[in-house]
Amino acid sequence: MPDDGKPDGRLIDPRPSVRPLDERRLAVLRAIVQDYVGTEEPVGSKALVERHNLGVSPATVRNDMAALEEDGFIHQPHTSAGRIPTDKGYRLFVDRLAEVKPMTAPERRAIRHFLEGAVDLDDVVARTVRLLAQLTRQVAVVQYPSLTRSTVRHIELVSLTPTKLMLVLITNTGRVEQRMVDCPGPVGEALLGDLRARLNGMAGGCRLPEVPTVLEDLAAGFDPADRSTVSTVLTVLFETLAEQNEERIMLAGTANLTRFGHDFPLTIRPVLEALEEQVVLLRLLGETADSAMTVRIGHEIAHEGLNSTSVVSVGYGSGDQSVAKLGVIGPTRMDYPGTMGAVRAVARYVGQILAES
Amino acid sequence: MPDDGKPDGRLIDPRPSVRPLDERRLAVLRAIVQDYVGTEEPVGSKALVERHNLGVSPATVRNDMAALEEDGFIHQPHTSAGRIPTDKGYRLFVDRLAEVKPMTAPERRAIRHFLEGAVDLDDVVARTVRLLAQLTRQVAVVQYPSLTRSTVRHIELVSLTPTKLMLVLITNTGRVEQRMVDCPGPVGEALLGDLRARLNGMAGGCRLPEVPTVLEDLAAGFDPADRSTVSTVLTVLFETLAEQNEERIMLAGTANLTRFGHDFPLTIRPVLEALEEQVVLLRLLGETADSAMTVRIGHEIAHEGLNSTSVVSVGYGSGDQSVAKLGVIGPTRMDYPGTMGAVRAVARYVGQILAES
DNA sequence: TCTGGCACTCCACAGGGCAGAGTGCCAGAA
DNA sequence: TTCTGGCACTCTGCCCTGTGGAGTGCCAGA
Numbered sequence: 001m002p003d004d005g006k007p008d009g010r011l012i013d014p015r016p017s018v019r020p021l022d023e024r025r026l027a028v029l030r031a032i033v034q035d036y037v038g039t040e041e042p043v044g045s046k047a048l049v050e051r052h053n054l055g056v057s058p059a060t061v062r063n064d065m066a067a068l069e070e071d072g073f074i075h076q077p078h079t080s081a082g083r084i085p086t087d088k089g090y091r092l093f094v095d096r097l098a099e100v101k102p103m104t105a106p107e108r109r110a111i112r113h114f115l116e117g118a119v120d121l122d123d124v125v126a127r128t129v130r131l132l133a134q135l136t137r138q139v140a141v142v143q144y145p146s147l148t149r150s151t152v153r154h155i156e157l158v159s160l161t162p163t164k165l166m167l168v169l170i171t172n173t174g175r176v177e178q179r180m181v182d183c184p185g186p187v188g189e190a191l192l193g194d195l196r197a198r199l200n201g202m203a204g205g206c207r208l209p210e211v212p213t214v215l216e217d218l219a220a221g222f223d224p225a226d227r228s229t230v231s232t233v234l235t236v237l238f239e240t241l242a243e244q245n246e247e248r249i250m251l252a253g254t255a256n257l258t259r260f261g262h263d264f265p266l267t268i269r270p271v272l273e274a275l276e277e278q279v280v281l282l283r284l285l286g287e288t289a290d291s292a293m294t295v296r297i298g299h300e301i302a303h304e305g306l307n308s309t310s311v312v313s314v315g316y317g318s319g320d321q322s323v324a325k326l327g328v329i330g331p332t333r334m335d336y337p338g339t340m341g342a343v344r345a346v347a348r349y350v351g352q353i354l355a356e357s
Numbered sequence: 358m359p360d361d362g363k364p365d366g367r368l369i370d371p372r373p374s375v376r377p378l379d380e381r382r383l384a385v386l387r388a389i390v391q392d393y394v395g396t397e398e399p400v401g402s403k404a405l406v407e408r409h410n411l412g413v414s415p416a417t418v419r420n421d422m423a424a425l426e427e428d429g430f431i432h433q434p435h436t437s438a439g440r441i442p443t444d445k446g447y448r449l450f451v452d453r454l455a456e457v458k459p460m461t462a463p464e465r466r467a468i469r470h471f472l473e474g475a476v477d478l479d480d481v482v483a484r485t486v487r488l489l490a491q492l493t494r495q496v497a498v499v500q501y502p503s504l505t506r507s508t509v510r511h512i513e514l515v516s517l518t519p520t521k522l523m524l525v526l527i528t529n530t531g532r533v534e535q536r537m538v539d540c541p542g543p544v545g546e547a548l549l550g551d552l553r554a555r556l557n558g559m560a561g562g563c564r565l566p567e568v569p570t571v572l573e574d575l576a577a578g579f580d581p582a583d584r585s586t587v588s589t590v591l592t593v594l595f596e597t598l599a600e601q602n603e604e605r606i607m608l609a610g611t612a613n614l615t616r617f618g619h620d621f622p623l624t625i626r627p628v629l630e631a632l633e634e635q636v637v638l639l640r641l642l643g644e645t646a647d648s649a650m651t652v653r654i655g656h657e658i659a660h661e662g663l664n665s666t667s668v669v670s671v672g673y674g675s676g677d678q679s680v681a682k683l684g685v686i687g688p689t690r691m692d693y694p695g696t697m698g699a700v701r702a703v704a705r706y707v708g709q710i711l712a713e714s
Numbered sequence: 715t716c717t718g719g720c721a722c723t724c725c726a727c728a729g730g731g732c733a734g735a736g737t738g739c740c741a742g743a744a
Numbered sequence: 745t746t747c748t749g750g751c752a753c754t755c756t757g758c759c760c761t762g763t764g765g766a767g768t769g770c771c772a773g774a
Contacts, residue, residue: 044737045737056748058749059750063738063747078754078755079736079737080735081756082736120536153517154517166527168513168525176535178533253633254629255626255630273612276609401766403766403767413716413717415717416716416719417716420715420769423768423769434725435723436723436724436767437722437725437766437767438724438725
């Protein structure tokens with residue numbers, strides 16, 4: 001199962017950072033993050049004490065702010081402006097100050113209902129990505145269930161012309177891959193049937209990465225005359241298995257990028273460019289921890305164009321193991337608790353749907 | 358073959374519009390469009406005579422401009438600003454003043470080379486859409502070859518469990534569709550083989566829309582006990598054919614939207630939203646004429662969010678007939694001749710690639 | 715029918731002044 | 745020792761104003 005977020009928001013024993021970071025100072029940071037995420041404007045000491053009952057005066061808060069700034073958690077665009085959280089500030093917030101916000105019961109029902117309507121794998125992924133984009137009002141990314149962890153449900157061979165076959169691979173996640181096979185000579189129906197039966201007999205139910213090992217010696221069992229055909233087919237099959245590790249990804253919610261910020265012409269462009277690169281997205285999701293929800297903030301993301309964004313991602317799977325990942329990309333100034341809640345919930349329900357089908 | 362653009366740029370016999378629209382006035386309009394597309398700024402009379410040798414003075418041009426404005430071809434953001442073409446102005450430009458700009462020989466080679474590297478249909482489409490986005494520096498859209506015009510290459514039935522089949526449909530364009538079939542009772546291998554053979558015998562080579570007609574009476578030829586299974590399979594097959602008319606579309610180059618204009622936060626959002634709706638894109642391409650290149654400008658586009666864009670689209674196909682469409686979406690202020698040239702060229706080459714494979 | 719000249723309009727931009735929000739620091743209270 | 749209220753200061757954002765320039769429309773003359 002995906003993860004369980006952070007245990008608790010309030011904290012008693014802050015790991016020493018630079019200075020002891022007492023509780024109130026952390027409360028101030030939390031308040032700053034919350035306000036800034038809400039208003040998109042630098043937040044000052046006075047506004048802060050008005051909106052949160054911190055029990056102290058603005059002056060005190062100012063002292064805390066100065067300390068937080070010195071430690072690099074917040075930052076001042078210019079003298080006499082309010083404060084803005086830095087990447088490091090968000091990091092602390094996510095790690096120690098925020099609780100994952102669970103979805104409400106009606107929300108859960110809606111999610112489940114929406115996903116249940118899907119008719120096939122494509123539809124599941126398409127619905128998931130749209131749903132996630134809508135829930136978080138950000139850009140959503142969903143990876144197709146990976147072949148690596150799937151198992152063979154069926155392998156089919158179809159002769160198109162005497163020397164041309166089509167190889168179709170069906171996995172337990174409902175994914176179908178097809179490839180043409182040019183055989184060295186004509187292939188009879190008998191051989192085809194025999195080969196089909198043996199392929200399925202030996203590889204059926206196997207995890208895809210194990211298939212080459214399992215079928216290694218298959219050709220040896222055939223009449224010498226047929227061996228070149230058999231090994232041609234095997235070669236193509238193995239290629240398919242290998243190639244398809246480059247996986248597909250689906251994207252939605254790019255229109256939400258327009259809510260990015262005021263200055264966004266410059267911000268949005270590299271993000272859009274990054275989003276068009278499957279490779280970048282795959283790497284992004286690939287860096288997600290297998291078991292837990294991963295949050296990467298601003299410059300923690302390797303890709304340069306995404307330095308002003310954060311990524312919340314998590315694995316999902318049909319059983320107890322994750323077969324693929326999904327996530328959300330938004331401005332560093334995002335509602336982390338809410339986003340994490342939505343991501344976690346969606347991942348769980350997709351997992352369930354996949355397990356049922 | 359797609360189309361051949363407009364016969365000639367210069368024109369002799371302008372269809373009467375409101376007033377006779379003499380040649381010089383049209384030259385002025387052409388110049389305005391060209392300059393505005395280049396600079397993105399309203400163009401004035403003085404700059405116009407400096408950059409194009411129109412052979413007359415600014416004052417004269419001003420008179421022509423006044424006339425063009427009265428006829429609705431150009432428009433003035435405010436007094437004492439230069440002129441901007443209106444949708445109607447672009448329309449006239451495209452219809453009568455512009456020639457499609459052919460690609461240069463190296464460009465053609467590059468296109469062909471790039472597309473030839475594709476390994477399967479998905480890859481062809483993916484490469485095409487990226488190429489088109491890059492060539493035009495705009496948003497590119499490519500529709501997958503439609504099932505409607507394709508023919509059946511093979512139909513495969515695979516038994517997964519005693520009562521569960523998988524139906525796989527392979528078309529001549531290389532597309533593969535699969536569906537699960539829940540049968541009313543167990544299905545023997547003999548029946549399966551018989552059914553498979555008859556399906557392929559009767560429907561093989563047929564255009565997809567004709568398949569239901571061709572197979573209408575198939576069930577009657579079977580043992581009464583098997584008829585319900587056969588008709589279940591047929592139902593699913595027909596559903597697949599019908600459903601798959603909702604076609605897939607691929608998109609690229611959204612980052613180019615950032616070059617839209619200065620004010621674009623407001624402009625870009627509805628466009629991004631529209632681009633995420635498959636339905637909208639399908640309708641957009643659907644309105645493309647079958648035989649010729651279609652250009653729709655600004656408010657000529659039904660979808661409201663796209664009222665400040667233009668769409669250049671054309672059909673492409675593996676033979677003499679178009680099986681799908683592709684196009685480009687950009688600001689009304691786009692380089693029409695260049696865009697049209699690129700669209701036409703890419704469509705031709707994809708057609709060729711598809712025909713060869 | 716075209717041209718040169720002229721008066722006029724309006725935007726874009728820079729500069730100055732002002733209000734407001736926010737800060738840092740300090741001395742005094744708890 | 746820690747918090748608080750007060751105070752002087754800084755800086756942005758906004759409004760207002762004035763100016764330069766680009767562009768126009770119109771008219772009289774070639």
